[in-house]
Amino acid sequence: MTVHSADRWVPKLVLSPTLLASLIFVYGFILITVALSFTESRLLPNWEWAGVDRYADLFDNDRFWVSAKNLAIFGSLFIVISMAVGLFLAILLDQKIRGEGFLRAIYLYPMALSFIVTGTAWKWMLNPGLGLERIVQQWGFTDFTFDWLVNPDKAIYTVVIAGVWQSAGFAMALFLAGLRGVDSEIIKAAQVDGANLPTIYRRIIIPSLRPVFFSVALILAHIAIKSFDLVMALTGGGPGTASDVPAIFMYQFSFSRGQLGVGAASAVMMLMTIMAVMVPLMYAEAKSGSAR
Amino acid sequence: MNAASRFFLYAVLALAALYALAPLWVMLATSFKSLDEIREGSLIAAPQAPTIAAWSKAWSGACTGVRCEGLKPFFINSLLMTIPAVLISTIIGALNGYALTHWKFRGSELLFTALLLGCFIPFQVVLLPMARTLGALGFVDSIFGLIFVHVVYGLAFTTLFFRNYYVGVPGELIKAARVDGAGFFTIFWRILMPISGPIFMVCVIWQFTQIWNDFLFGVVFAGSDSQPVTVALNNLVRTSTGVKEYNVDMAAAIIAALPTLLVYIVAGKYFVRGLTAGAVKG
Amino acid sequence: MASLGIHNIRKTYGDKAKGVEVLKGINLDIADGEFLILVGGSGCGKSTLLNMIAGLETVTEGEITINGKRVNELPPKDRDIAMVFQSYALYPSMSVRDNIAFGLSLRKVPKAEQDATIARVAKLLQIEALLGRKPAQLSGGQRQRVAMGRALAREPQIFLFDEPLSNLDAKLRVEMRSEIKLLHKRLGITTVYVTHDQIEAMTLGDKIAVMKDGVVQQFGAPNEIYNHPVNTFVAGFMGSPPMNLIPATMQRRGSDFVAVMTVGEGAAQSVALPVDARYTTALSDSQSVLVGLRPEHITDAPRAAAPTVASISVPVELTEVTGADILLTTTLGGVRALARLHPDSLDAIRGHTVSVSIDVSRLVLFDPATGLALTR
Numbered sequence: 001m002t003v004h005s006a007d008r009w010v011p012k013l014v015l016s017p018t019l020l021a022s023l024i025f026v027y028g029f030i031l032i033t034v035a036l037s038f039t040e041s042r043l044l045p046n047w048e049w050a051g052v053d054r055y056a057d058l059f060d061n062d063r064f065w066v067s068a069k070n071l072a073i074f075g076s077l078f079i080v081i082s083m084a085v086g087l088f089l090a091i092l093l094d095q096k097i098r099g100e101g102f103l104r105a106i107y108l109y110p111m112a113l114s115f116i117v118t119g120t121a122w123k124w125m126l127n128p129g130l131g132l133e134r135i136v137q138q139w140g141f142t143d144f145t146f147d148w149l150v151n152p153d154k155a156i157y158t159v160v161i162a163g164v165w166q167s168a169g170f171a172m173a174l175f176l177a178g179l180r181g182v183d184s185e186i187i188k189a190a191q192v193d194g195a196n197l198p199t200i201y202r203r204i205i206i207p208s209l210r211p212v213f214f215s216v217a218l219i220l221a222h223i224a225i226k227s228f229d230l231v232m233a234l235t236g237g238g239p240g241t242a243s244d245v246p247a248i249f250m251y252q253f254s255f256s257r258g259q260l261g262v263g264a265a266s267a268v269m270m271l272m273t274i275m276a277v278m279v280p281l282m283y284a285e286a287k288s289g290s291a292r
Numbered sequence: 293m294n295a296a297s298r299f300f301l302y303a304v305l306a307l308a309a310l311y312a313l314a315p316l317w318v319m320l321a322t323s324f325k326s327l328d329e330i331r332e333g334s335l336i337a338a339p340q341a342p343t344i345a346a347w348s349k350a351w352s353g354a355c356t357g358v359r360c361e362g363l364k365p366f367f368i369n370s371l372l373m374t375i376p377a378v379l380i381s382t383i384i385g386a387l388n389g390y391a392l393t394h395w396k397f398r399g400s401e402l403l404f405t406a407l408l409l410g411c412f413i414p415f416q417v418v419l420l421p422m423a424r425t426l427g428a429l430g431f432v433d434s435i436f437g438l439i440f441v442h443v444v445y446g447l448a449f450t451t452l453f454f455r456n457y458y459v460g461v462p463g464e465l466i467k468a469a470r471v472d473g474a475g476f477f478t479i480f481w482r483i484l485m486p487i488s489g490p491i492f493m494v495c496v497i498w499q500f501t502q503i504w505n506d507f508l509f510g511v512v513f514a515g516s517d518s519q520p521v522t523v524a525l526n527n528l529v530r531t532s533t534g535v536k537e538y539n540v541d542m543a544a545a546i547i548a549a550l551p552t553l554l555v556y557i558v559a560g561k562y563f564v565r566g567l568t569a570g571a572v573k574g
Numbered sequence: 575m576a577s578l579g580i581h582n583i584r585k586t587y588g589d590k591a592k593g594v595e596v597l598k599g600i601n602l603d604i605a606d607g608e609f610l611i612l613v614g615g616s617g618c619g620k621s622t623l624l625n626m627i628a629g630l631e632t633v634t635e636g637e638i639t640i641n642g643k644r645v646n647e648l649p650p651k652d653r654d655i656a657m658v659f660q661s662y663a664l665y666p667s668m669s670v671r672d673n674i675a676f677g678l679s680l681r682k683v684p685k686a687e688q689d690a691t692i693a694r695v696a697k698l699l700q701i702e703a704l705l706g707r708k709p710a711q712l713s714g715g716q717r718q719r720v721a722m723g724r725a726l727a728r729e730p731q732i733f734l735f736d737e738p739l740s741n742l743d744a745k746l747r748v749e750m751r752s753e754i755k756l757l758h759k760r761l762g763i764t765t766v767y768v769t770h771d772q773i774e775a776m777t778l779g780d781k782i783a784v785m786k787d788g789v790v791q792q793f794g795a796p797n798e799i800y801n802h803p804v805n806t807f808v809a810g811f812m813g814s815p816p817m818n819l820i821p822a823t824m825q826r827r828g829s830d831f832v833a834v835m836t837v838g839e840g841a842a843q844s845v846a847l848p849v850d851a852r853y854t855t856a857l858s859d860s861q862s863v864l865v866g867l868r869p870e871h872i873t874d875a876p877r878a879a880a881p882t883v884a885s886i887s888v889p890v891e892l893t894e895v896t897g898a899d900i901l902l903t904t905t906l907g908g909v910r911a912l913a914r915l916h917p918d919s920l921d922a923i924r925g926h927t928v929s930v931s932i933d934v935s936r937l938v939l940f941d942p943a944t945g946l947a948l949t950r
Binding site for chain 2: 010122130266
C-alpha cells in the first residue's frame, strides 16, 4: 500500500497495547486462574492435574458456605434497601425542593470515600461499649443493647448498614437523573387525564424508569459481589468467620493460608456468580431496550 | 401540595441529610477529643477540649503494623501511585476512545465489547496470575507494580468514558480535518483535545477516586514500604498495642479520605457525571 | 482545475461476497469546470460516492480519476479537493480565521500568503467582520459562508458539497443557492454537489445524476432529465409537483397512435391524445402505457407557440392557490392528476369542470410493467 495506509494502521497501533493488555491481563489471567483451580497448587502453583478436587474442597468447606450465605444476605439487603432509599429520596428531591443541589451533594458524598474509611467510621460508631449503644442508654433507655458488631448472628447486618449508608446516595443520583429524563409532556398528559401525583409516579414515571432500575441493580450487585474492603475494615470477617464473604475467603486461602488451588476455585465461583447475575440482567435490559 | 405535606417533605429530607452527615460528624468530633473525653462523653457530642494530638499521632506517630511512623509515608505512597496511574490510564483511554469512534475498522466494535467486559470481572479472578507476573517482572512490592496494575485495569473504564464522549462529536468534523490534510494525531491534538476538557475532568476524577480508594490491589501487591494509605489505615486500626485509640483511628480515617473528599467538594459536578456515565455504560 | 472520471465504481460494506452493496457500478464523467449534481433519496449511495471521491471511504471496485490520473489510493489531503459539509463541520475551538487557516498551515503555506488568502476569501464571501469569532457565535448562514470560505481558501481542483444547504431555513437556502451558483460561474472550479432536493439539482447543475439504490438512474443535463426522464422513478423524483403518470391504452389510428385515457372518477368519458410519430415503432395496438405529463403541460394558459394542443374538459376535485399559479387536482386514467392553471382563472373554475389544454408534444410514454420510458 501507499501513503494512504498510514492513517489505517495508526489507529490499530494506538489500540494494540490496550488490546494486548486486555487479552493477557483479563482474558489470559482468567484462563490461568481457571486452570489453577483444577490443579494441586498449594503454596506455589503446581500444574499437576487435580480434576475437580479443589471444587470438592471448596464445597466441603463450611467457611465457604458461610461466606456464600453472607453474600446472599448482604447482597440482597444491600441492593434492595439502597434502591428503596435511593428511589424514595430521588422522588422527594424531584418535588422542586429548595436547596436541592446542596442536599444532593450531602447524600452523595459517602460515595467519594474509600470503603476502608466507611468501615473504620462505622466500626467505631457501632462498637458496643462507647458507640451508639451508649448514646441510647444515655438517653435513658438503660436496657438498650446493640451488639451486632460482635454478635456472630448479626455481624453481617452491620455490613449492610454501612454499605447502604455509602451507596444509597449513589442510587438516588441515578434515579434522580432518570426522573429528570422522563418526558414532561407525558406527565402533563397524565395530569390532563386527571391523575394525581402518586398515581403519576406509580403508573407512569416509575415504570418508565425500568432501564435505570436495571443499571442501579447491576452496579450494586457488582459492588456487593466484589465487596472486600468494607468487610475487612468493619468486621474483618469476624467475629471468627461469622461475617466472611467470598472475597475474603478467596484472599485468605490464596495469600494467607497457602491454598492457591482452593483460592482460585473460589475466585472462579465469584466470576460465575457475577456472570450469573449480570448476563440475565444485561440480556433483559438489551431486550427491553430493543423492544422500545 | 399543601403546606403541611411540604413541611413533612423537608423534614424527611433534612433527617436523611443528618443521617448522611452523622458519621462524618462523629469522625471529626472524635478525632479532636482526648481518650478520656471519649470514654466519659457521648459519641455525638462536640469536643469540649479540642486537641490535635490524635491528628499528629495519626499523621506521623501511630503504628501501622511494625512501623510506627503514622500515615505520612503511606499517604505519599498513595500520591506517587495515584497521580501517574491516573494520567497514564486517562491519556491511553482518550486515544483509544478517539480511535474507536472516528477510525473504525473491521473488528473495532468487537474489540470495544471485549474491553468493556473487563469492567465487569471481579478482580479476584486475576489476582493470582498477576501476583506471579509482577514477581517475574521484578515489580513486586513496588509502587511501580501498583501503577502498572491500576493502569491495566483502569483502561476499560477510561476508554469507555472517552468513547461515549467522542461518539457525540460529529464525524464530519474529522472528515473536514482529513480533507484539510490533518492526520490521526494532528486531528486529536488540534481538533479533539480543545473540546475534551469536561470528559478529561470526569475521567481524571473518576480514576483518582477509584485508585486512591483501592484496597484490594494495595493489600495484595504492595510490600510493607509501598503500601497505599488505605492499607495503612486498615493496619493502623487493626494494630492493637494496649489501649484502643479511637481518636487516632478517626483522625487517620479522615486523613485517608481527605483527598477524595476535597476532589468531591471542588469538582463534585464532574464526579457525579462520572458516576452516572459509568452507570449507563454499554 | 480538473476533469473527474468515475468508472465502474462499486462499494460493499463488510464482507465482499456477503456484505451490503451500496454502490453497484457507477459511471460518470464530467469535464473541467462542470457542476455535477448527485441527487436521490436517503440511502441511494450519493453521499458514499462523494466520500469516495474525497478519499474518505475506500473504493471496493472500479476507478476514480482526476485529470485522467487514478486517485483510488491517494489520501484526501493529496487529492487537491475541498469539501463543504451539511453540518459545516467548523472546528469548534478555533476562530473563523483559524478555521480557514488550518488547512493552509498544515500545507506549510507561508504566513503572509495565508493572510492574503484569508483576506481574499473573507472579502469574496463578506465574512471579514466574523474572522475573530468562534463558530458557536455564528448564525447558520454565517457558518455556511465560513465553511465555503474554508474550502475556497484551498483553491482546490475539485469542490465537493455534501448537502450544504439542508440545515438552513427556506429563505436562506434560496439565497445561498444563488450564491453558490454565482461563485461557480465566477471561479469555474469543477464541482460535485450532493443533495436530496430536486430544485437545488435543477437550478445548480450542469449535469445531474439521479441515483436510487446504488445505481445511477439517469445522467444528463437538467433539461433532458426534466423533459425526458428515462423511467418512472426519475419522472416522479424530479419536478415539484412531480410528473403525472396516467394509465392509458394505445389505439392505432391509421398510421399513427393515440393514447386513450378515461376522464373523471366514473370513467364515463375518455380522451384520445395523439402520440408523436417517433413512438410508432415501439407501440402496438391496445398496448397499456403510462402517459407522463408535467402539470404545467395540462393548463388553461398554453404557451402561445405550443404546436400540438388537445383541449379537454376535466372535473375539478380540489384547487390549491400557490400565488404564482393554481394547482388543480383532477382524475385522469383513474388516478389523481395535477394541472397547473393561471392564477387569474380562479373565478373561472368555480364550477364542476374546467377546460384545459394538453401539450401533447411534451408527453412521455412509459411501460407500466418495467417503468422504463418507451424509446422514441
